[in-house]
Amino acid sequence: MPVKDLLIVDDDPIVCESLKEMLTIEGYSADAVFDGNEALAKLRESHYQLVVSDIQMPGLNGIELLKELKGRAPDTTIIFITGHGHIDGAVEAIKFGAYDYITKPIDDMRLKLTIKRALEQKSLLASYQSLKQRLKPWALLEDRLIFADRKMDKLLELVHAIADTMATVLITGESGTGKSMLAHYIHNHSYRRDGPFVKISCGSLSESLLESELFGHMRGSFTGAIRDKKGKFEEASGGTIFLDDINCASPTLQIKLLRVLQEKVIERVGGNVPIKVDVRIITATNTSLLEEVQKQQFREDLYYRINVVSLTIPPLRERLSDIAPLIDHFTQVFNQVHQKQIKGISKSALQLCLKYSWPGNVRELENVMERAVILSPGDFIVPESLPPQLHEAEAAPPPLTTRNLSLDEALAQAERQILLETLENCNWNRQRCAHNLGISRTTLFNKMRRFNLVDPRRQTAVTSKQ
Ligand SMILES: Nc1ncnc2c1ncn2[C@@H]1O[C@H](COP(=O)(O)OP(=O)(O)OP(=O)(O)O)[C@@H](O)[C@H]1O
Numbered sequence: 514m515p516v517k518d519l520l521i522v523d524d525d526p527i528v529c530e531s532l533k534e535m536l537t538i539e540g541y542s543a544d545a546v547f548d549g550n551e552a553l554a555k556l557r558e559s560h561y562q563l564v565v566s567d568i569q570m571p572g573l574n575g576i577e578l579l580k581e582l583k584g585r586a587p588d589t590t591i592i593f594i595t596g597h598g599h600i601d602g603a604v605e606a607i608k609f610g611a612y613d614y615i616t617k618p619i620d621d622m623r624l625k626l627t628i629k630r631a632l633e634q635k636s637l638l639a640s641y642q643s644l645k646q647r648l649k650p651w652a653l654l655e656d657r658l659i660f661a662d663r664k665m666d667k668l669l670e671l672v673h674a675i676a677d678t679m680a681t682v683l684i685t686g687e688s689g690t691g692k693s694m695l696a697h698y699i700h701n702h703s704y705r706r707d708g709p710f711v712k713i714s715c716g717s718l719s720e721s722l723l724e725s726e727l728f729g730h731m732r733g734s735f736t737g738a739i740r741d742k743k744g745k746f747e748e749a750s751g752g753t754i755f756l757d758d759i760n761c762a763s764p765t766l767q768i769k770l771l772r773v774l775q776e777k778v779i780e781r782v783g784g785n786v787p788i789k790v791d792v793r794i795i796t797a798t799n800t801s802l803l804e805e806v807q808k809q810q811f812r813e814d815l816y817y818r819i820n821v822v823s824l825t826i827p828p829l830r831e832r833l834s835d836i837a838p839l840i841d842h843f844t845q846v847f848n849q850v851h852q853k854q855i856k857g858i859s860k861s862a863l864q865l866c867l868k869y870s871w872p873g874n875v876r877e878l879e880n881v882m883e884r885a886v887i888l889s890p891g892d893f894i895v896p897e898s899l900p901p902q903l904h905e906a907e908a909a910p911p912p913l914t915t916r917n918l919s920l921d922e923a924l925a926q927a928e929r930q931i932l933l934e935t936l937e938n939c940n941w942n943r944q945r946c947a948h949n950l951g952i953s954r955t956t957l958f959n960k961m962r963r964f965n966l967v968d969p970r971r972q973t974a975v976t977s978k979q
């Protein structure tokens with residue numbers, strides 16, 4: 514497939530052609546098309562380093578194009594062009610993985626600079642890619658659970674109390690909070706640690722394929738079943754099976770799982786001989802399973818069977834004291850992976866990290882840190898090394914999310930946010946902050962303790978231990 518520099522997508526032919534002309538003069542190989550569907554056709558013919566696209570277009574719009582691109586050409590970077598009135602959409606696009614956005618009317622210099630920067634970063638990232646693969650960063654990351662927040666202490670206490678038992682565990686938490694990692698950790702701290710740890714997501718396959726993956730099948734039980742096959746439950750014998758996204762289990766699968774839990778036997782698809790299995794079951798979900806039970810989408814009897822021990826990992830924005838140690842950890846890991854010597858993070862960059870709402874939780878922090886370690890020219894990670902979404906957050910504080918919260922919890926969240934903002938405005942001077950809020954210093958102190966509000970300057974120094 515031919516490789517080209519740029520694909521320009523805009524439904525305004527004048528914008529399209531003038532951009533193509535300008536960027537061709539700059540020395541880039543560029544194609545231009547008028548809508549998202551044409552862009553997809555082009556992407557089938559050539560590989561593009563970068564797509565510069567309008568957001569609002571008839572047919573397939575920019576965001577839909579971005580989503581398609583993620584599946585087809587994940588290496589292609591996308592920069593959006595957006596009208597002044599639609600910056601919200603562009604910010605949203607950045608959360609979905611767009612590189613940056615430019616507002617209309619287009620400032621040619623700014624566009625050229627953004628394209629140049631994006632392409633430079635791409636080649637930098639690409640040259641590290643092979644090294645990264647050789648070093649297997651995931652092996653480095655595995656099983657080093659970093660936590661400092663009081664909420665996590667409590668959770669880990671419970672984890673250690675139940676790890677070395679047969680108890681079935683349900684882990685709940687938003688995406689990227691570390692559920693899979695915790696499941697592995699539990700296995701590694703149990704007497705089954707020398708046995709296999711087998712992971713499968715209940716949302717990853719069609720219903721029938723998933724059943725045959727889990728329980729195995731007999732030869733001839735369906736087209737394509739050319740030999741008998743062991744399922745994941747048999748593979749996990751003597752160890753642990755981790756059923757991720759358990760909320761996606763179909764009604765039939767739920768019945769079969771109930772049987773495994775009650776009788777400790779499975780049957781292969783197309784077979785009728787019960788096979789005894791000796792596995793510990795850990796499940797995870799990023800939705801509230803209880804809510805699914807109430808909506809009758811998840812069997813109540815199964816819910817009680819899998820929810821013997823319930824572990825909820827709070828989102829990263831609710832455990833701010835974990836942020837600095839995690840940054841420290843990821844800095845060390847990615848220093849090693851990318852052969853860099855970043856010593857730590859500057860105070861202002863740390864502030865940005867503490868203010869951001871981390872919708873993608875620890876996974877997002879990990880990605881942000883990898884990028885920052887690679888792109889930081891100096892010894893320290895500075896605000897400029899952090900991606901746009903962290904800077905956006907500074908301009909607009911995240912809205913309070915009150916979904917699934919009781920009134921008390923929602924009020925507590927609002928109170929915490931007010932305290933945090935006032936403390937920051939007062940540069941963490943408690944006397945001033947208490948005065949501004951019209952409360953006593955002792956009350957303020959007690960509230961800070963209750964909400965785990967810590968002056969970032971007094972947190973663990975974020976410097977490399979090397
Ligand atoms: N406490 C932690 N210490 C170190 N790394 C962590 C921690 N929590 C999460 N991570 C890292 O963050 C990333 C996301 O974690 P993980 O895959 O376990 O999240 P998850 O909750 O299972 O996400 P999903 O809902 O998408 O399945 C992983 O790369 C993991 O190594």
Ligand SMILES: [Mg+2]
Pocket residue numbers: 692693694757
């Ligand atoms: Mg997971």
